[in-house]
Amino acid sequence: MPSRRRTLLKVIILGDSGVGKTSLMNQYVNKKFSNQYKATIGADFLTKEVQFEDRLFTLQIWDTAGQERFQSLGVAFYRGADCCVLVYDVNSMKSFDNLNNWKEEFLIQASPNDPENFPFVVIGNKIDVDGGNSRVVSEKKARAWCASKGDIPYYETSAKEGINVEEAFQCIARDALKSGEEEEIYLPDTIDVGSSSQPRSSGCEC
Template identity: 70%
Template sequence: MSMRRRTLLKVIVLGDSGYVHMKFTQQYKATIGADFVTKELQIDDRDVTLQIWDTAGQERFQSLGVAFYRGADCCVLVYDVNVMKSFDSLDNWHEEFLKQANPTDPRTFPFILLGNKIDVDGGNTRVVSEKKAKDWCASKENIPYFETSAKEDINVDAAFHCIAKTALANERKQDMKQYGFIKQWRFGYDHYLVLHFSLHSRDL
C-alpha cells in the first residue's frame, strides 16, 4: 500500500495577543519545543502538518529577524477583540512580516486574521467590531477572517483548516509559476537551437 504524501507547512503567528500557547497547547498536547507546536490535518487527499510558531507577547522573538521568518508558508495575525491597541498594531505586524520574510509576491502571500477572546464577559467588553476587522481585511487583499476563542475552542479547527488550505493553494500557485518559467525557458532555448542550426546549415 502506498504512503500518502505528507506536507509540512510553517505558520508564523504574530500579534499582541497570544494564541497557540496556553489553552491551545494544552488542548492538542502536541508540544515539541518551547517555541512551536504541531497540528496534524487532512486536507482533501493530503496529510498536512502545521508547524505553528506563536511569537505573540514574547519579546525575545523580535531579535530573531530574517532567520525566524524565512520559509514561512502562512502568517496568522491575531488580536484581542477586547483590546483596541492589539487591533491598532496589526498594520505594524503585517509590515514587519513582509519586511522580514520578503515573500516573492507580497500581495498574494497567505495571511489570515484571527479576532481572539470573543468569549470574554459574554462579549460585553468587546471594543473591535466584526465589521471593523473585516474592513481591515478588505484593505489587505481580502484576507480571510475568523472570530475565535482558544479558551472555549470556538472556530479553532475551522481557522487552522483555512490556514492549511490557503497555504497549500499558494504553494500550488508558486509551483505552477515555476513550472511555467522553466517551460518557457526551455521553449526559448529549444527555439534558439533550431534557429542556430538552421542558419549554420545554410553556411555549409
C-alpha cells in the same frame, strides 16, 4: 529505514503579547486550554497532521513572542513560511491597531516571493471575555480592515471555549497549501511528530 512522504507547511502566528497566540495553537493541536499565563520566550512550535484530498500534510505552527525585544529573533523563524496568522484581542484596541505593524514586519523579515498575494489570516480572539460585553473592536471594523488589505480571511474565536478555532486553522492550512511553497520531507515511520513538539513554555498565552 522505512519512510513515508509528507508535505511540511509552515505557519507563523503573530500579534501582541497576551492576545492568545499560544492558547489558540494549544487548543487546535492539543484541545487544551490553561488559565495560567506565561509569556512565550523567543519562539515555540507545535505540529499537527492534516489531510486534504487524500494527501497527508504536516502543519508546523510557530508561535513567536509578542514582546518587542524578541522581534529581532524573528528572521530565521519567518523564512519559508507558507501562511501568516495575525491575532488580536477583540477587547484591546491597541492589539488591533498593531495588526498592520505585524503584517509589515512579517513581509520585511520573511521576504516572500510574491508579497502582494502572500496568504494572511486574521483572528479576533477572546470573544468569550465578559460575555462579549468588554469588546472594543467590532466585527464590522475588523472585516473592513481585512477587506482593505486584499480580502484577508477573518475569524472570531475563543481559544478558551474552542469556538471557531478548528474552522480558522482549516482555512489557514488551505491557504498555506495554496501558497505553493510546500516542501517535501521524509520522516521515519518510528517518529511521532507530535511527541517532540510540545512548547517549551510550561504555561500558555491566554
